Structures are given as C-alpha cells and as structure tokens.
Amino acid sequence: MENYAIEMLNITKRFPGIIANDNITLQLKKGEIHALLGENGAGKSTLMSVLFGLYQPEEGIIKKDGKVVRINDPNDANRLGIGMVHQHFKLVECFSVLDNIILGVEPTSSMGVLQKAAAREKVLALSEKYGLSVDPDAIISDITVGMQQRTEILKMLYRDNEILIFDEPTAVLTPREIEELMLIMQGLAKEGKSILFISHKLNEIMMVSNRCTVLRKGKYIGTVNIRETTKEELSRMMVGRDVEFVVPKDPANPTDVVLNVENMTVSSKVHRNNAVNNVSFQVRKGEIVCIAGIDGNGQTELVYGLTGLEPLKSGKVEFLGKDITKTSIRKRSLMGMSHIPEDRHKHGLVLDYSLENNMVLQRYFEKDFTSPIGFLKKDNIRKYAERLIDQYDVRSGQGPITPARAMSGGNQQKAIVAREIDKDPKLLIAVQPTRGLDVGAIEFIHKQIVAHRDAGNAVLLVSLELEEVMSLSDRILVMYEGEIVGELDPKTTTVEEMGLYMAGAKRQ
Amino acid sequence: MKHNRSLIRNSGFQTFATSILCIILGLIVGYLALLIIHAEGAGEAIGDVMKNFFTRPDSASRMKYFGSTLAKTAPLIFCSLSVLFAYKVGLFNIGAAGQYCLGMGVALRLALESAINPEVKISWVVCLLCGVLAGGISGAICGLLKAFCNVNVVISGIMLNWISLYGTNMLLKPVMNPTGKDTFRLVSKAKQALLPTLGMDKLFNNQYVTIAIPCAVLVAVVIWILLEKTKLGYELKATGNNPNAAKYCGMKENRNIILTMVIAGGLAAMGGAMYYLSDFEQWNVNSSSVPAMGFNGIAAAFLGGLNPIGSIFSSYFITHITMGGGNVNLSHYCPQIADLISAVIIYLCGFVLFFKTMVNNSLRKSDERRIMRQRAAEEAANQEGGNS
Numbered sequence: 091m092e093n094y095a096i097e098m099l100n101i102t103k104r105f106p107g108i109i110a111n112d113n114i115t116l117q118l119k120k121g122e123i124h125a126l127l128g129e130n131g132a133g134k135s136t137l138m139s140v141l142f143g144l145y146q147p148e149e150g151i152i153k154k155d156g157k158v159v160r161i162n163d164p165n166d167a168n169r170l171g172i173g174m175v176h177q178h179f180k181l182v183e184c185f186s187v188l189d190n191i192i193l194g195v196e197p198t199s200s201m202g203v204l205q206k207a208a209a210r211e212k213v214l215a216l217s218e219k220y221g222l223s224v225d226p227d228a229i230i231s232d233i234t235v236g237m238q239q240r241t242e243i244l245k246m247l248y249r250d251n252e253i254l255i256f257d258e259p260t261a262v263l264t265p266r267e268i269e270e271l272m273l274i275m276q277g278l279a280k281e282g283k284s285i286l287f288i289s290h291k292l293n294e295i296m297m298v299s300n301r302c303t304v305l306r307k308g309k310y311i312g313t314v315n316i317r318e319t320t321k322e323e324l325s326r327m328m329v330g331r332d333v334e335f336v337v338p339k340d341p342a343n344p345t346d347v348v349l350n351v352e353n354m355t356v357s358s359k360v361h362r363n364n365a366v367n368n369v370s371f372q373v374r375k376g377e378i379v380c381i382a383g384i385d386g387n388g389q390t391e392l393v394y395g396l397t398g399l400e401p402l403k404s405g406k407v408e409f410l411g412k413d414i415t416k417t418s419i420r421k422r423s424l425m426g427m428s429h430i431p432e433d434r435h436k437h438g439l440v441l442d443y444s445l446e447n448n449m450v451l452q453r454y455f456e457k458d459f460t461s462p463i464g465f466l467k468k469d470n471i472r473k474y475a476e477r478l479i480d481q482y483d484v485r486s487g488q489g490p491i492t493p494a495r496a497m498s499g500g501n502q503q504k505a506i507v508a509r510e511i512d513k514d515p516k517l518l519i520a521v522q523p524t525r526g527l528d529v530g531a532i533e534f535i536h537k538q539i540v541a542h543r544d545a546g547n548a549v550l551l552v553s554l555e556l557e558e559v560m561s562l563s564d565r566i567l568v569m570y571e572g573e574i575v576g577e578l579d580p581k582t583t584t585v586e587e588m589g590l591y592m593a594g595a596k597r598q
Numbered sequence: 599m600k601h602n603r604s605l606i607r608n609s610g611f612q613t614f615a616t617s618i619l620c621i622i623l624g625l626i627v628g629y630l631a632l633l634i635i636h637a638e639g640a641g642e643a644i645g646d647v648m649k650n651f652f653t654r655p656d657s658a659s660r661m662k663y664f665g666s667t668l669a670k671t672a673p674l675i676f677c678s679l680s681v682l683f684a685y686k687v688g689l690f691n692i693g694a695a696g697q698y699c700l701g702m703g704v705a706l707r708l709a710l711e712s713a714i715n716p717e718v719k720i721s722w723v724v725c726l727l728c729g730v731l732a733g734g735i736s737g738a739i740c741g742l743l744k745a746f747c748n749v750n751v752v753i754s755g756i757m758l759n760w761i762s763l764y765g766t767n768m769l770l771k772p773v774m775n776p777t778g779k780d781t782f783r784l785v786s787k788a789k790q791a792l793l794p795t796l797g798m799d800k801l802f803n804n805q806y807v808t809i810a811i812p813c814a815v816l817v818a819v820v821i822w823i824l825l826e827k828t829k830l831g832y833e834l835k836a837t838g839n840n841p842n843a844a845k846y847c848g849m850k851e852n853r854n855i856i857l858t859m860v861i862a863g864g865l866a867a868m869g870g871a872m873y874y875l876s877d878f879e880q881w882n883v884n885s886s887s888v889p890a891m892g893f894n895g896i897a898a899a900f901l902g903g904l905n906p907i908g909s910i911f912s913s914y915f916i917t918h919i920t921m922g923g924g925n926v927n928l929s930h931y932c933p934q935i936a937d938l939i940s941a942v943i944i945y946l947c948g949f950v951l952f953f954k955t956m957v958n959n960s961l962r963k964s965d966e967r968r969i970m971r972q973r974a975a976e977e978a979a980n981q982e983g984g985n986s
Contacts, residue, residue: 399845420848429846437846442839447832451847460829468827 094156095120095284096141096172096253101150103136110136111147114310116286116303118253123275123285125295125316127328128305129528130500131485134288137305138255142167142174173246174255179238181230187241188213188226191248209248216247220277236267243274254278255286260294261526264384265556265589272298290328290528292321293557304328329530337536340544342564344374347411348517348548349396354405356391358572364403365391367572373517378539378549380563380580382556384592388572389552390432393521396550397429398422399437410516423452426516430506430523432552438506439494446475446490449509482508483534499526507535511542518542521552536562556585570594613903616953620901620946621915627946628939636930643926647939650922658803665802667914667921668811669878673698674913675814676869677895679821682904684751684862686825687854688838693740693755694866695892696762697733701867702874702889703766705729706781706881709791710773713782719790726793726871733867734860736762741859745852751859763888770883780880793875810872815910817865822906834858866892 096118103111111133118124128134139145141152143161151158154170161167181190192209199205210226217224222240230238239259246254256275260268275298279285289295295302296316304311304327311327325333350372358365366388373379381389394400396407398419407415414422423429431437439448450459450471459467459474475490484504486492494502507523520539524532539562543549553559559566559580566578568591575597578588590596625644632640646653651663677694684691691697705725711718736758743749775782784792785805793808801807825831837844837854844851869891874881898916902908919939926935 397846418848419845423848431846436840436842438843440836440840440843443836451836451843454832455829464829465827466829466832 093120094118094153097153097156098137098141099151099153101137101140101147101152103140103145103147109308111140112308112310113149114305114308117313118284118286119301120284121279121282122300123279123287123298125299125302126286126288126305127290127292127295127302127324129290129307129328129530130498130526131307132305132328133308134305136308138174138257138288141172141255168249168251171250171252172255173249173251173253174257175239175242175246175259177258177261179242181238181241183231184229186227186229187224187233187237187244190230190241191226191245193245195249213244213248216244220247220274220281222274234267236263236270239263239267239271240274243278251283253284253286255288257288258290259287260289260291264554266384266593268294292324292529295324296321306330325529328528333529333533336561337533337540339540342377342543344377344564345546346375347372348375348409349373349550350408351396352406352408354392354395354407355403356388356395356400357403358391363572365572366395368405369569369572369574370405371567371574371577373548373550375516375546375548376543377564378543378551378562379565379567380551380553380559381567381569382553382559382588382592383569385554387569387592389521389569391572392569393429393432393519393552396519397427423513428452428510428513428515428518430510430518430520432521432525434499434502434506434525439502441493441495443494444490445479445484445486445492445494445497445505446471448494448505449475449478449490452509452513478505478508478512481512484508500528500531503527504531504535507538511538515547517548517550519550519552522554523551524555524558532558556588559588560585568592570597610903610905612954612957613905613908617901617903617908617912619953623946624939624942627942628935631938631942632931632935635935639927639930643931643935644939646925646927647919647922647935650918650925653925661802662804663921665798665804665807666878667917668802669804669806669808669873669876670921671914671917672810672814673869673873673891674894674898674917675818675910676872677866677892678898678902678909678913679818679895679906680862680866680869680892681895682899682902682906682909683821683825683865684858685899685904686838687834687858688841689744689751689855689858689862691737691740691755691859691862691866692752692896693736693758693892694862694895695888695890696755696759697736697863697866698870698892698895699759699766699888700736700762700870701729701733701864702870702881703729703762703769704732704867705871706874707769707773709784709788709875710770710782711788712790713773713787719788722791722793722875725791725875726868729871730864730868733870734864736867737859737861737863738856740863741856744859745855759888759892763885766881767883767885770881774883775880779882779884781883783880784875784877791875792877793872806876806878808872808876810876813872814869817868818906818910821865825906866895869895 094117098114098116101111101114102109114133114137116126116137126134136145140147141161143163143166152161153159159170161170182193188206188210191213192206197205197209213226222244224237224240224244230241259271263271272294275285275287287295287299299316301313301315302324303313304324306328352370354366354369355364356366369392381392383389391400395402398417402415406413409422409425409427435441440451453459454466458470461467472490478484479490482504485501486497503526511518523539524535527535539549539551551562563580566580566583566588567574568576568578568588570592571594575594576591577598629640629644632643651660651667654660654663677698680694680697681691705728708720708725708728709722711720739758740751740754743754744751770781773781793810795805795808798807799805825835833849834854837849837851841851844854873879894916898909898913901916902912920937923935923937
C-alpha cells in the first residue's frame with residue numbers, strides 16, 4: 091500500500107459540448123515531485139480547479155491521506171493543506187513581502203492590533219530552511235519576478251501547506267532563476283512536501299520530477315517514472331505522435347540585405363540610460379537572425395524602434411534599401427514588415443473583437459475587405475478567417491465569431507502568428523513567437539518560420555528560450571544592457587558560451 | 599422550443615429583455631415611492647405617468663401631446679447617440695450637455711440675427727450647420743487635449759460644459775426678449791429659421807413637430823451603420839477597446855480619438871440646434887446650469903443597451919414618462935416624481951450586466967444537466983444492448 095498525500099480518482103468533469111476531464115486519475119505520493127503534463131487545453135487547469143473546489147466533478151472522488159474528502163471551495167482546499175503558486179502571481183504590488191505573506195492570516199492581538207514580529211521570525215526561519223533568501227521588508231514592485239515567485243512559495247509554506255502546486259512556474263523566469271527554482275523544489279520535496287508541477291516544458295520535467303502524469307484532450311494517458319522514460323516518449327504521450335524537437339532545415343543561403351540598422355539608440359522609459367545603445371546589424375534575405383539575451387536587456391525597445399512603435403533617439407533604420415527611420419507603422423507594414431508582438435494582449439489582439447475581426451487587423455483596409463466607399467466586406471473577412479483558422483489549426487469555441495478574450499492563450503498566439511505570416515512579409519519580426527505554446531504547436535510554428543525563410547524572406551527572431559535560439563537561428567546576436575555584445579554561429583557555439591555573453595561576462 | 603433557446607441565448611435579445619426588466623423594476627420602485635408619499639393617489643399617479651398623452655380627453659389633443667413628446671424625444675436621441683458613439687471608442691462624453699448647449703446657442707443666435715437686423719435673414723440650414731460645427735469644435739477641443747496631453751475627456755468635458763453655458767448666455771443676450779429673460783420666439787422674429795415640418799404639424803396639430811424627429815431616427819441608423827458596417831467603425835472601436843493594438847497595426851489612434859469627439863460633439867449640438875430651431879422652447883439667458891438633456895443622454899444611451907437603434911426607443915421612453923410626470927395630481931406629489939421614477943430606472947440599468955450573467959449561469963447549468971441526462975440514457979441503452 092503506497093502512501094499518497096492526495097489522490098484524485100476517476101475524475102470526470104463535463105462542460106457543455108466537451109468533456110474537460112474524462113476519467114482522470116492522479117496520485118501524488120508524499121515527498122515526491124509529480125509532473126502534470128499536457129498540451130494547451132488538455133484539461134490540466136480543469137483538474138486543478140476541481141482540486142481547489144472551484145468545480146465539482148460529476149464523477150470520481152478525492153482522497154487525502156487515504157480518506158475521502160469533499161472540497162467545496164478553495165477554503166476547504168486550504169484547510170487540507172493544499173497551496174498553489176499561480177502562473178500570474180496574486181500579490182499586492184505596493185505591500186512588502188512580509189505583508190503579502192501574512193495577508194489573510196494576519197496574526198493579531200486580542201485588540202485587533204497587528205503583531206508582525208512572530209510572523210517575521212517564522213518567515214525568516216522558513217526562508218533560511220529552504221534557501222529562499224527573501225528580504226521580508228522589500229516591496230513587491232521593487233523585486234524581481236523570481237523573488238516574487240519565492241514570496242508566493244513562502245505564502246504556502248507560512249500556511250503550513252503540505253501539498254504544493256506550481257502552475258507553469260518557469261514561464262516567467264530567466265534561465266538562471268529557473269535553475270534556482272528547481273533546486274528549491276527539490277529542497278522542498280526532501281523536507282517531505284509533496285509537489286505537483288504543471289508544465290509543458292519537457293526538459294524541466296526530466297530534470298526535477300520523480301513521476302509524470304500525462305493528459306491529452308481531457309483523457310488520462312498514463313503515469314510514468316521519469317527515470318524509466320525519455321523526453322521523446324513523454325512528448326509522444328502528450329501529443330499522440332512523434333515530435334521533432336529540432337526542426338530540420340538546410341543551411342542558410344543569405345542574399346540581399348533586407349534590414350540594415352545603423353547606430354540605433356532608443357531611450358528608455360524606465361531609467362535614464364538608453365534602452366538600446368548604438369546598435370548596428372543587418373538581416374539578409376533567406377536567413378533567420380536571432381536576438382538572444384536575458385529579458386529586459388533592450389530587446390523590447392529594439393523591436394519597438396524597428397517597427398515604429400517608439401521613435402529612435404538617434405541612428406538609422408533601412409528596410410529594402412529605403413530609409414524608414416521616420417516612416418509610419420502602417421507604411422512599414424505595407425512595405426512588407428510583419429511583427430509578432432511580445433505581448434499578445436497589449437499589442438497583438440483586440441480582445442473584445444471576434445477572432446475573424448482580429449485576423450484582419452493588419453489588412454482590414456485592403457480592397458479585399460473594404461469596399462471603395464468604406465464598407466467592410468464581412469463575407470470576405472469570414473472566408474479569410476476560416477481559411478487561416480483551418481490552415482493554422484486555431485481552436486476556439488465558436489470558430490470565427492468567438493470573442494478573442496474567450497480563447498486560450500496558445501490559440502490566441504496561433505491566431506497572431508497566422509495573421510502575421512500569412513501577410514507574406516519580406517521581413518518577419520517574431521518576438522517570443524512560441525511563448526506559452528506546447529511542443530506540438532511550437533514545432534508547427536518553427537516549421538512555418540523556417541519555410542518562410544526558405545521562401546526567400548528575412549526573419550528576425552527575438553527569444554528568451556535558449557533552445558529555440560539554438561535550433562532555429564542561422565546567426566545569433568546576443569544583447570546585454572542595450573548593446574549587441576557578440577555575434578555567434580549556432581553551429582559552433584554552445585549554450586554555455588552564449589550564457590556567458592548573456593550575463594555580460596564576455597564580449598567581442 | 600429550440601427557437602426559444604437560441605433566442606434567449608442571443609446577446610441582443612438579452613440586452614433588450616434586461617432593459618425591459620429594469621424598466622418594470624423601476625416602475626415598481628417608483629410606485630412604492632408614490633405609495634409612501636401618499637398612498638391613496640399612488641395607483642392613479644403611476645397610471646398618469648405611464649399614460650402621458652393618453653390621459654387627454656379627445657384624440658386631437660392626444661395627437662398634439664404625442665407630437666410634443668416626439669419633439670422632445672428628438673434632442674434626447676441626438677444626445678444619447680453622442681454619448682454612445684464616444685463610449686464605443688472608449689471615451690465618456692460627459693461634455694454632451696455643453697456641446698448641446700453650444701450648438702443651440704450658435705444656431706439660435708444666427709437665426710435671431712433678424713431680430714436685430716431685420717434685413718439679415720439666415721436660413722435654418724445655415725443655422726443648423728453652424729451649430730453642429732460649433733459642437734464639433736467643442737468636441738475637438740476635448741479630443742485634442744486627450745490625444746496630445748492625455749487629459750481625461752470627463753475633466754475637459756465638464757470644464758467645457760461651464761464655458762459653453764456662459765458663452766451661450768453671452769451670445770444670446772443681444773437677442774433677449776426685453777419683456778422677459780428668454781430669447782425671442784422664432785415664430786415672431788425669424789420665421790425663415792424655423793425647421794420645416796413637411797406637413798407633420800397639420801397631422802399632429804402641433805407646430806413643433808418638425809423634421810428633427812425623422813432626422814434623429816435617420817441619424818441613429820446612420821450611426822449604427824457607421825459603427826457596425828464600415829472600416830471607420832472598425833477602426834474606432836478597435837481604438838476604443840485597445841489603443842495599443844490600434845497603434846500596433848498602424849491605425850492613427852490620435853486622429854481616431856479627435857474624430858470621434860468631433861462627431862460626438864456634432865451629434866449633441868445637432869440635437870440642441872434642431873430642438874431650439876423648432877421653437878418649442880426659448881433659452882433663458884440667465885441660466886446657471888447646462889440643460890439636463892446632455893446628462894439624460896447618458897441615461898438613454900445605457901438604457902438603450904448602447905445600441906443606436908435601442909437609444910431611439912429608450913429616448914422615447916424616458917421622454918414619455920418625464921412628460922407623463924406633468925400629469926400627476928400636484929396636490930399630493932411634486933412634478934419631480936417622474937424624474938424620480940426615471941432615475942430609479944436608470945439606476946437599475948446598472949444591473950443589466952448582472953441580470954445577463956445570472957441568466958447565462960442558469961442556462962449553463964441546465965445545459966450541464968441535459969448533457970448528463972443524455973449520457974445516462976446512452977449508457978443505459980448501451981447496457982441493454984450488451985445484455986441482450
């Protein structure tokens with residue numbers, strides 16, 4: 091008889107039209123790190139919502155330490171010692187770390203006066219024990235994302251939670267922070283905490299977890315011991331077919347210069363230094379140039395400068411031989427520049443618009459979609475959207491009329507990628523094009539990008555994922571503190587060497 | 599049955615149904631208020647409010663008062679269109695009141711020029727266009743401030759309301775009727791500036807029934823088409839929903855904001871100009887507050903579910919009960935009772951969303967139950983099949 095901390099047995103949860111969880115069993119052993127793997131929309135979130143009492147399953151039971159329990163709301167889950175670090179943190183920005191940790195369980199005297207001294211002791215002790223090194227008095231808005239995440243972890247520990255759920259915790263972290271998080275998770279497991287690790291990043295799952303449960307399209311596929319499996323097997327279980335991790339591509343055959351950047355400087359909105367400082371580079375037809383670097387080293391502003399979202403402080407941008415330094419965004423787009431933006435909610439989509447209206451966001455004014463006197467041609471828009479939805483496998487509840495807001499993040503991203511690549515741009519600027527996507531979708535988008543290159547176009551890829559950089563690019567430019575500190579060849583360089591450039595330890 | 603289901607799921611129908619629900623609740627609460635103030639007359643009073651012109655004894659006078667209600671509805675439709683148009687682009691045009699006032703002021707001043715210089719006779723078309731232009735410029739000021747200095751349109755709108763009010767008072771002082779505080783009547787001093795009636799005055803036996811009414815309806819339809827069917831509407835709504843995305847895809851978001859405010863200002867001003875060019879009311883040049891019409895426009899826009907066509911009906915309804923309030927027996931009640939009832943209705947309109955959510959939740963639950971029953975039935979059928 092195994093000793094399970096929590097068991098979800100034969101859980102079935104239905105929604106109108108779909109079965110989100112179909113007879114799913116998840117057993118979490120005491121002191122193990124158990125990964126929950128599945129594509130976007132495989133039912134991971136629903137299963138967790140059931141565990142937290144947000145949904146009641148139609149069938150199945152939940153057992154805690156072998157006893158059947160009923161979880162009606164998140165408070166019940168809390169009482170059973172289940173805690174969760176959400177993908178988007180639930181922190182009060184202007185409060186200190188300590189205040190956030192005790193929020194909701196504030197220790198008070200009988201008169202209702204806050205007594206933080208004891209709480210501070212406890213937080214410091216926990217921080218020490220698990221190697222979290224968090225400053226309890228720092229204000230949340232001043233600390234890094236990694237530190238904010240540790241605050242969330244401390245919140246669970248402070249409440250003496252035994253079962254810790256991490257919902258895609260590495261999505262927002264830098265490679266270094268990811269490594270630290272992995273160590274922290276292992277430390278927590280060693281101290282007897284049971285950890286459920288939701289992710290679709292196979293490397294991380296292989297690195298830290300003991301076992302892994304795989305879901306696919308709402309169904310339970312199986313649970314495997316990590317030591318007895320491989321990345322390939324896991325991805326096959328998740329996607330239902332073999333996945334190519336490295337997109338096959340021929341050597342690049344760069345020809346004419348498409349984009350020529352000379353001494354570009356973009357001022358920063360946050361600090362007084364320039365976000366992009368005197369950067370020069372070129373992108374040619376038929377090559378994928380990748381800007382690598384740790385988040386916040388000027389990549390965002392570089393792209394803003396190239397696409398016209400921010401004016402340059404100085405320098406020059408030439409596109410297809412013409413100076414476009416002062417050209418409007420629309421003109422650049424018409425000249426053949428496409429931009430998959432970093433933040434899909436901020437720039438990429440009008441969330442209150444339907445999917446079809448979002449699909450034509452870059453070309454609604456073309457004569458295919460607007461009559462000469464300014465009326466929209468709704469039929470053509472519908473047909474166009476249906477074609478893209480079909481071709482790029484964009485899944486949504488109601489097809490073209492689904493509000494963009496109601497779609498999952500991965501499918502929103504696919505819609506943007508479809509829109510931007512279908513414009514058949516001479517230059518595709520793709521910023522984190524596979525953010526939040528599962529391996530199947532990543533493979534698809536990578537293939538599209540390579541095909542776009544092979545068709546004789548230029549691609550500028552900005553990515554934080556080292557793997558993506560290594561597998562996709564023909565040339566790597568590393569950015570550090572607003573400058574390009576090195577140009578590397580992915581065939582000869584290593585991740586370690588690139589890491590040194592990214593951290594500013596080395597420059598050419 | 600199937601048809602009913604799809605109807606109740608239709609978002610437009612839900613908005614309509616909830617607006618009606620709000621009206622009913624508003625009337626009930628209004629009735630309760632009447633009961634509290636004076637129990638005996640309450641039933642009769644609420645009846646009078648609802649009936650409005652139907653309380654008149656003969657059909658001729660009924661028609662006449664119906665005409666008056668329509669004449670007062672027209673400016674409200676314009677104001678609500680002004681508010682809802684700006685709202686669709688993410689701007690709250692509280693300046694509609696001032697724009698309305700300014701449009702009226704400019705139109706009336708030009709019209710009444712003939713009262714000072716009898717040889718100068720300016721036609722209603724010119725008066726109307728200049729009034730609309732003035733409102734548009736007033737809107738443009740808000741738009742420019744928003745686009746280039748990021749000044750909230752609510753702040754600049756409220757400020758401009760006062761400027762417009764006193765500007766209008768100054769503008770109209772020279773054409774004040776010396777026997778009172780009001781401006782001259784157009785009928786006596788500037789017949790050429792009266793809006794044409796197209797014979798509707800005979801039909802309704804009411805000289806104030808002018809082309810303002812069909813114009814308002816027509817403009818509502820045009821605004822609906824503009825918002826729903828055109829490229830401009832697509833751009834404007836995108837700018838309102840997500841200015842960053844609008845910028846990203848190369849829309850001129852500053853131009854869109856300014857254009858929106860110009861159109862919104864023009865709409866409100868058109869309402870003011872047309873109403874006063876109908877000669878229904880005269881302007882009191884000592885007014886110390888902007889006409890309530892602009893603010894009522896906000897209420898009408900929301901009660902109409904932020905739909906241009908809806909705002910035609912909501913504007914009529916609000917005018918109807920406000921006018922009906924005049925019929926209430928004033929020995930027990932004050933005339934503001936109608937305002938109270940319409941205020942309650944508008945207040946309840948905030949619940950439109952709440953009601954919608956409630957309906958959708960219960961629909962979802964019934965769906966879940968239905969699917970479960972189906973599945974159970976299928977399973978049972980399968981088992982029987984397996985046994986036989």
